[in-house]
Amino acid sequence: MKNSLVSPAFRHTKIVATLGPSTSTLDGIRALHLHGVNVFRLNFSHGTHEDHAARVAAIRAVEKECGRPIAIMADLQGPKLRLATFAAGAIQLVAGQSFRLDMSMEPGDERRAGMPHPEIFAALKPGMDLLLDDGKVRLEVIDCGPDFAETRVVSGTALSNRKGVNVPSAALGISALTEKDCADLAFALDQGVDWVALSFVQRPEDIEQAKALIGGRAAVVAKMEKPQAIDHLDAIVALADGVMVARGDLGVEIGSEKVPLIQKRIIREVNARGKLVITATQMLDSMIASAP
DSSP: OOOOSSOOOOOOSOOOOOOTTTTSHHHHHHHHHHHHHOOOEEEEEOOOOOHHHHHHHHHHHHHHTTTTTOOEEEEOOOOOOOOOOOOOOOOOOOOEEEEEEEEESBBSSSSEEOOOHHHHHHHHTOOOOOEETTTTTTEEEEEEEEEEEEEEEOOOOEETTTTEOOTTTTTSSOOOOHHHHHHHHHHHTTTTOSSEEEEEESSSHHHHHHHHHHHTEEEEEEEEEEHHHTTHHHHHHHHSSSEEHHHHHHHHHHGGGGGHHHHHHHHHHHTTTOOOEEEEEOHEEEEEEEOO
């Protein structure tokens, strides 16, 4: 078992692979490792603690078989900002129309929708953009207050229940660690994970908070997916043990055309400090939505 199909120990570039339902068996994990995977990522946005515990046990069993260290990364979900629901489940918008967002949980329609996140309304200003459903819908804020925003539809038409909300031009007054994240973090540390990936990083204080909770039991990877994190790049890189360029999420926030240059800047900064850097790839949505 010690001779793999490739030589992971001698590659300068390592491979991180996310485990899902179809790859979490002992045989699946063994095959992935023998084909070159060095780090297995557990995505805490999905699955139960029991699911992840079984994956950790299987990874450690393969590690023992192969006689070579395998790293485990717990990727925390972070805050999830979402719309509420629609009475019909989905709506169709028209570019140029007015669309209201408010704190009401009453099911929405073509004129309004609930957005139960006061921290978003507190950060909004007229002229800002709101991105819905990974940027598929763009709204311009016309007027706003502590519990509402009147917007104009700039682009996008289809919108359905509980789609995500991004506010690229505003720093939100929320922690990168939710109550769920803290519970997941405690569980992951008890399982002996090697790395913790921190989502929704906006400022250096987010890294400090995570490291205080971890207490040296695992290394911290700062996921660069928010423009505000790029503004504090030097300080975040100095505090974190590694950095992940979350290309897909970052592309939603800053525009996919800007990602390559920002990615090069992040990698250059991390390399200069001799720390780990991960480039996370994403399948282009057009390859799925426009496939023949």
